[in-house]
Amino acid sequence: MIHTLKLIRLLLTTMIMRIAFRVFYIFPIQKNRVMFQAFREKQYSCNPKYISQKLREMYGDEVEIGWSFKNPEKYRYLEKEGIKVLKSRTLALYKFALTAKVICTNTYYKTTLPRRRGQYFIRTWHGGGAYKRVGSMEKLPFLKRISLNLQAQGAHLYLSSSKAFTFMTIRESFGYKGEVMECGMPRNDILLNGDHEAISKRVKKALGMQENERLALYAPTYRYDLSLDHYDIDYEGAIHALETRFGGKWRFAFRTHNFVEMKAGDRIGEDVIDATDYPDMQELLIAADALFTDYSSSIWDMSLMYKPAFLYANDLKAYESGRDFYMDIHLWPFPLSENNEELIKNILNFDEDKYHKDVKAHHDVLGSCESGHASEMVAKRIHEVMTKG
Template sequence: MGRLILQQILKIFWLLPIKRNRVVFRSTQGTKYNCNPKYICEYLLAHYADKLEIAWIFDNPDTFGFLEKKGIKVFAQKSVRGLVYIITAKFMIDNYGVQSYIPVRKEQVIINTWHGGGSYKKPYINHTKRHKKYIEKMERETTVFLSSCQRFTDCNLKRVKEMSPQKILESGMPRNDLFFHERNDIESRVKEKLGIPIEKRMVLYAPTFRDEASDENYQIDVEKVLTSCEKRFDGEFVFVVRYHRFAHPEKTAGDKLVINANEYDDMQELIYASDVVITDYSSLIWDASLVYKPCFIYATDLPKYLSDRNFYTPISEWPFPLAENLDVLLSNIEQFDEKIYRENVDRHHKDLGSFENGTAGKQVAEYMLSQL
């Protein structure tokens, strides 16, 4: 009830005119400058900075003061100025969905970028009645959703009753444009920030969260994985961990060998700098596959995950070597065949109908201009 009352109170700001060149961004529910909103923002700054007024809202805006040097206005998510900017913006861009207490106006364009590519794990369905209402409101008020592939489009047209083909922009993920361009500065920046010597190679371990999880779901023998990677791929490896923000294991096996990257906001840069990726069910495998990074699935709780969530695309059809225990994971790493893997990845992209081609940011910008 509190949110409904706040929503009605905030309608007072409807008396203010909508600023047609105003764009307000939010990512990861106001906690980070990352993901698709970041990359759309960077594209707009590079090509339309003189035409648009760009703002971001955060829970802790002081942490993101560096954005002001780029000409971006930064506000607290629930501050009066932040709320005014949201309600008077022509465009709102978010990778989760506009906050439930925001009274969206008919003239506004709401772009939901999502925060995962490909078509893998299904969304959590055991929401509370209140949260289901929020999701329905968010989906109803969204002007356009971004899609990374045809399979994702088809699955969501069936799942979301408020969805129609006109509400989907089949652009690919803007965050993945990064992988279609040579960026020699990224690896050095990532390794410098994480304290990794430039000559060392990286294993990125990035499992997703579970609705109900224990530390056992995130345990992996770091030392054995490093040994197998060095045996197959040569060079000296380091083990980098980046957990999902809703996953909080107390410890990882082999903690002394682990480099913690949980505070590194940009997952795309971590993928770009990595030589090997290990996950369970995270959609980051879609992103990493675009540049053929060797990706390995380590799914020790697969039967339970299938029961709790399941997948849009059966995991048996993914091109990434699957292991449900450590021995198989190590064997998959040591026997990795790059030629076969690239062929499987290409087939996978074709089967899912990939829209990724490095122009997603441009396509979103062009869509926005068409709405002015």
């Protein structure tokens, strides 16, 4: 009964707010206007960032770009690049959103904002490969699934990193039947075509590292309860193993998922760098010489560069019985550890040749669509939508 009442309240609130926001329909849609948001308006990052940059590069002032943020003051510097910085839940934001020709987001879109006829919605999502379950295939309460389905409505275009992602995530989990552009993730273009040496130097300087130091990045995903109990990697033991196996001096950096970033300091030691506030995960991956994660799709991104990537999953059985995976984690090509002893052993026994072959086979099995030109392809589509109306 309680769940039924909550569902009714959710649906009524959504309906009432969508009707109320139609007052902005008195303003015509601006064909050259594009609105972006990333990670529920918390960041300037991921696929939307790289599409936005490519639009500016290719079409300049021909395109009016706006970004919505919960903390806009942090991103005022974007105004110097000709980008409108809009504060979430303001009249200015609502007007811009409801008069934009194209809206591009990497997560779910606001349930309360109507999908106006004549607008074009792009959902890039924020993960490649096909790993942990999302959308309707997550083991979520009924009400939560309804809420996510409402937020997922109205997309005209999805982007995909692989054939497996298209089928299992976009078609099955999201129930989407429309157009999918299998071009790869725009954020991964820089991994395939970027100036890695210059980026690595910039990242290490920002993190307070020496250029000759090697970087091990620990970037686990979140848990539903936002607990940090499972982030107990043995940094000292892993560093010793890395230096023994690969040589050189190593440093660890810890980056939490954006859902739990406020708690990052709770799980880093004195010699571990807190990289949570570094604005671009892809640049961190470029600078990193090895990645440690659990179930994060960042491991797909890292694999595109064939750098060592290790799975540290000390709550694997609980995670499988809760959220679970599209593909058995034991079939992934990355060395899997369920405790620190196994992790150290996997580092010491790392075989580059086998790893490279396994990763290549993994890309083939999933049907990788990573092109290195996804940002350009999406920018061209946006321009086409704007000009053809």
